[in-house]
Amino acid sequence: MTDDLSNLFDNNRRWATETEAREPGFFSRLLQQQTPQYLWIGCADSRVPANELVDLLPGELFVHRNVANVLVHSDLNALSVIQYAVDALQVRHIIVVGHSNCGGVRAALTNARAGLVDNWLRHVQDVRDAHEGFLAGLDVSLQVDALVELNVLEQSRNVCRTTVVRDAWQRGQQVVVHGWVYGLHNGLLEDLRITVGGPDDVGLAYDTALALVKQRYRQAQAAL
Numbered sequence: 518m519t520d521d522l523s524n525l526f527d528n529n530r531r532w533a534t535e536t537e538a539r540e541p542g543f544f545s546r547l548l549q550q551q552t553p554q555y556l557w558i559g560c561a562d563s564r565v566p567a568n569e570l571v572d573l574l575p576g577e578l579f580v581h582r583n584v585a586n587v588l589v590h591s592d593l594n595a596l597s598v599i600q601y602a603v604d605a606l607q608v609r610h611i612i613v614v615g616h617s618n619c620g621g622v623r624a625a626l627t628n629a630r631a632g633l634v635d636n637w638l639r640h641v642q643d644v645r646d647a648h649e650g651f652l653a654g655l656d657v658s659l660q661v662d663a664l665v666e667l668n669v670l671e672q673s674r675n676v677c678r679t680t681v682v683r684d685a686w687q688r689g690q691q692v693v694v695h696g697w698v699y700g701l702h703n704g705l706l707e708d709l710r711i712t713v714g715g716p717d718d719v720g721l722a723y724d725t726a727l728a729l730v731k732q733r734y735r736q737a738q739a740a741l
Contacts (some may be wrong), residue, residue: 609690612694669698709729
């Protein structure tokens with residue numbers, strides 16, 4: 518093992534040079550302002566690089582990441598990100614993105630112990646427990662990804678319930694909350710059909726998306 522990270526600086530210089538050559542004045546324009554239309558709340562997994570997945574440049578996507586893409590009302594870090602994104606940056610879309618074969622979700626599903634993070638994953642276990650009967654009816658090979666999607670729906674609903682988003686809706690600001698999942702196996706994003714543009718839409722959007730997730734996994738179970 519070496520403590521020399523010069524290769525990362527080399528990569529950075531090459532990236533900056535290529536970016537400036539491709540778009541002259543890019544960094545000077547970026548310095549003036551950031552005007553992203555999207556807030557991405559995703560997993561910290563290194564295999565899920567937010568900007569690259571949707572082919573957006575720096576300044577076009579505001580990003581918050583944590584283990585298993587969790588949004589809970591006691592997490593002042595995540596809530597502060599949402600508040601800044603909605604109130605200061607005026608983002609129009611908040612997208613909660615999980616990914617297949619998520620290690621954090623797998624650990625929550627199987628009660629695997631990893632240390633301090635176990636306390637954080639208790640939030641995902643709450644989702645697991647709420648859908649225990651459904652998950653128990655699935656083959657083990659389907660359970661992790663099913664919980665990944667259930668977790669996305671739950672965290673998307675949590676975003677809708679934050680004071681920041683509710684206040685934005687109350688004053689007529691357009692903010693739409695979405696739930697997506699990314700497939701590590703194919704590089705594709707999938708819309709889980711929870712799309713919420715106002716407080717009156719939350720319950721129906723969640724219930725509809727939940728029914729679609731369960732239907733899809735029951736069909737997958739039947740095909741095994």
